[in-house]
Amino acid sequence: MASQGTLALLERLAAPDLPEIPSPGPDTPVAISADLRHSGYKLAPIDLNLFPGGWHNLCPAAIPRASELLRRWAERQGLRGRRVVVLAEAMTRNPAYAENLVTIGRALRGAGWDVDYIATLDDDQPVLVPTMTGDAVELHPLRVEDGCLLNSDGEPADWAFSNNDFTSGVPALIESVRTPIAPPPRLGWHQRRKRAFFEAYDQVATDWASRAGIDPWVLIPETVAIDDVDFWNQQGLDRVADAVEAMLARIQAEYDRRQIDDQPFVVVKDEAGTFGMGVLTVDDAEVIRNPNRKTRQKMQRGKAGRPITSVLVQEGVYTRDLLGDCVAEPVAMAVDGVMTGGFFRYHCSRTETENLNAKGMVFARLCCATDPAGCPGDCHRDDLRYRAYGRVIELAAAAAAEEVAQGAS
Known part of the structure; x- marks a missing residue:
């Protein structure tokens, strides 16, 4: 596993002397996964799944840990x-x-x-x-x-x-x-909206980072939700384009202040869905204001043919992790709010700004740092990344618990 740029942020997040993250409670989901992006100066979740797939991509050493945490979660739920x-x-x-x-x-x-x-x-x-x-x-x-x-x-x-x-x-x-069904069906994509998680994550990550003496900006992707859009019929796209334009300007100002040379980009994505569908990488608002047929078709429907009617405009985070010459991004999984394992999604035909959850993607296991002897040869043993990603997925789990609690109220 290689990385373009500095590892300083990973080292800071992996430090053993950081404050505790909020403990699992009654609203902690049984399991979550999060797509993360690491740019060298930012490590942030860009998506969170309450019904995670990809369990088979975990290192085998992660499964006994998952069993232990599943048992703990069930006991706390009174099952x-x-x-x-x-x-x-x-x-x-x-x-x-x-x-x-x-x-x-x-x-x-x-x-x-x-x-x-x-x-x-x-x-x-x-x-x-x-x-x-x-x-x-x-x-x-x-x-x-x-x-x-x-x-x-x-x-x-x-x-x-x-x-x-x-x-x-x-x-x-x-x-x-x-x-009892866990997670409850009411949290499915027929009803759930991603903004609820990112609003909760913003608060949880900001509070924790402030206690840890870490700049919250390095953990949080700016996210704005836009409702009542129809890409195919080009309805509401001026509002999306305005949001894209304003966010690109804010990112550029932040890059200038921090002396970051990267070109800003944003991601416009379906607010209710998975499978990497309905995702558009944008560095110019005109792509939204005057979309071509391919863009309109791509953003018309999500998983199971569900119409896309609301989108997130989200700060784009470069991925600087590499597997060989291929760009990669980590996917971390938590059971009962605790990092259980993870894997890398990598793509040899995509760039560091593009959506990697696409046809042609390949997966590589991330070794479980708590049991390195149990990791087979095809697992990437990387304790630094495991600990750093663990901080972020556990922050995400705490935010997901807030999302669940607010949705139940």
């Missing part, structure tokens, strides 16, 4: 019993997603639960979904009886671990169930 169902997406032809489910199951079984996989399927028969490694996951049709989700044996599940982000809405069968 009892041994029967857990993983509420999955109905991706019956996606080996990578199936591998992800296998790893989630491994972590849950390591915590002592019996695990089944359920999903909203087209018929009432189980489906075998092949994994990347030649195994298979058996997805069972979602069934409810007396308000309880059932496992494959027809027994009531004690709780459900959701790996379905409900982009298309919550199935009617689930809306009235009494079985």
